[in-house]
Amino acid sequence: MGTVTAPWKQLLLNALQSNSHLRHSSYFQLATIGSNGRPANRTVVFRGFADTSNKIQINTDNRSNKIEDLKQCPFAEICWYFTDSWEQFRINGTVDVIDGSNPDPMKLQQREKAWFASSPKSRLQYLGPNPGLPSLGDQSTNVPTSLDPSAGPVSAYCLLVLDPDQVDYLNLKSNERITFSRKNVNEENSWSSDKVNP
Amino acid sequence: MGTVTAPWKQLLLNALQSNSHLRHSSYFQLATIGSNGRPANRTVVFRGFADTSNKIQINTDNRSNKIEDLKQCPFAEICWYFTDSWEQFRINGTVDVIDGSNPDPMKLQQREKAWFASSPKSRLQYLGPNPGLPSLGDQSTNVPTSLDPSAGPVSAYCLLVLDPDQVDYLNLKSNERITFSRKNVNEENSWSSDKVNP
Numbered sequence: 001m002g003t004v005t006a007p008w009k010q011l012l013l014n015a016l017q018s019n020s021h022l023r024h025s026s027y028f029q030l031a032t033i034g035s036n037g038r039p040a041n042r043t044v045v046f047r048g049f050a051d052t053s054n055k056i057q058i059n060t061d062n063r064s065n066k067i068e069d070l071k072q073c074p075f076a077e078i079c080w081y082f083t084d085s086w087e088q089f090r091i092n093g094t095v096d097v098i099d100g101s102n103p104d105p106m107k108l109q110q111r112e113k114a115w116f117a118s119s120p121k122s123r124l125q126y127l128g129p130n131p132g133l134p135s136l137g138d139q140s141t142n143v144p145t146s147l148d149p150s151a152g153p154v155s156a157y158c159l160l161v162l163d164p165d166q167v168d169y170l171n172l173k174s175n176e177r178i179t180f181s182r183k184n185v186n187e188e189n190s191w192s193s194d195k196v197n198p
Numbered sequence: 199m200g201t202v203t204a205p206w207k208q209l210l211l212n213a214l215q216s217n218s219h220l221r222h223s224s225y226f227q228l229a230t231i232g233s234n235g236r237p238a239n240r241t242v243v244f245r246g247f248a249d250t251s252n253k254i255q256i257n258t259d260n261r262s263n264k265i266e267d268l269k270q271c272p273f274a275e276i277c278w279y280f281t282d283s284w285e286q287f288r289i290n291g292t293v294d295v296i297d298g299s300n301p302d303p304m305k306l307q308q309r310e311k312a313w314f315a316s317s318p319k320s321r322l323q324y325l326g327p328n329p330g331l332p333s334l335g336d337q338s339t340n341v342p343t344s345l346d347p348s349a350g351p352v353s354a355y356c357l358l359v360l361d362p363d364q365v366d367y368l369n370l371k372s373n374e375r376i377t378f379s380r381k382n383v384n385e386e387n388s389w390s391s392d393k394v395n396p
Contacts, residue, residue, distance in 0.1 A: 031229035
């Protein structure tokens with residue numbers, strides 16, 4: 001494993017750059033398979049790559065349905081459409097679910113780092129009521145309005161790390177489409193690419 | 199079955215209205231289960247509701263992977279995020295795949311109607327080379343640049359009709375979330391709704 005950037009990663013960094021004036025350019029849709037065997041799909045926020053790797057980080061609430069989905073079936077596909085440059089990235093891979101009970105100290109460290117990288121305001125949401133459960137009226141009085149900025153991750157905070165092994169890139173302006181496949185699952189940075197019909 | 203509008207449909211029509219200045223407001227992400235058992239996710243375009251129903255229409259190429267996906271597993275989830283009003287609709291349902299070989303004359307009529315509702319320019323793409331197959335260089339010379347506007351649907355044109363039975367609505371401005379469930383699969387317009395925690 002070297003520090004060679006995967007060929008699709010540079011395209012993605014370029015798209016992020018050229019769409020950075022749009023708040024929603026860091027939002028994408030994450031599809032999983034629900035515990036009922038049906039597809040599930042929701043908008044999440046890109047939280048950067050894990051260090052220098054190609055792995056994509058997502059913050060989520062440990063109590064949300066996607067955690068159960070991913071524990072039963074670890075595969076997911078990101079669909080990321082850039083509304084200004086008309087580029088789409090479909091990123092298929094395996095998701096590592098890292099909550100506070102993870103036995104790997106390196107992963108716990110990665111989770112802590114991602115926690116501190118998020119804004120103190122966004123950390124507050126993990127202290128709110130259980131997402132998806134019936135709303136019991138005005139619970140705002142029960143939710144703290146501030147959090148010690150030096151406090152580590154709370155138990156509801158979970159880091160998802162998607163390790164891509166297939167990327168489908170589509171550019172609707174140039175009408176070009178390229179599929180990237182990881183050649184060897186052990187070699188993160190060895191990718192083949194093929195031009196295909198859009 | 200009456201003409202009563204499903205409660206989430208009015209919210210969706212309002213969102214379409216308030217985001218109509220954005221070209222991409224009619225784009226959403228459609229998740230299916232691929233033939234490899236992994237989730238698949240791609241951007242598609244909203245082509246309106248089927249008549250006065252709650253069913254959502256999508257145009258697609260009969261040669262694309264999603265057709266195989268849906269024939270093996272008819273379930274899909276739409277994730278539709280409106281970037282200006284900060285609203286998300288997650289629409290889960292069953293997809294009817296209507297191509298030219300469909301035995302139901304009513305469905306063939308529906309497909310023809312949707313074909314003529316799309317622009318002559320967008321109809322041309324179904325005459326292009328097989329999507330997803332290796333690109334054989336400059337094939338633009340082989341693709342017709344115009345099509346008789348009165349000609350009916352070509353064989354590669356396929357209409358997808360998603361019949362929703364669960365809708366998860368999230369408003370990030372008001373921080374409200376509502377889940378809608380079809381009470382009885384036979385009664386399209388009978389829905390229950392619950393406020394849940396975002």
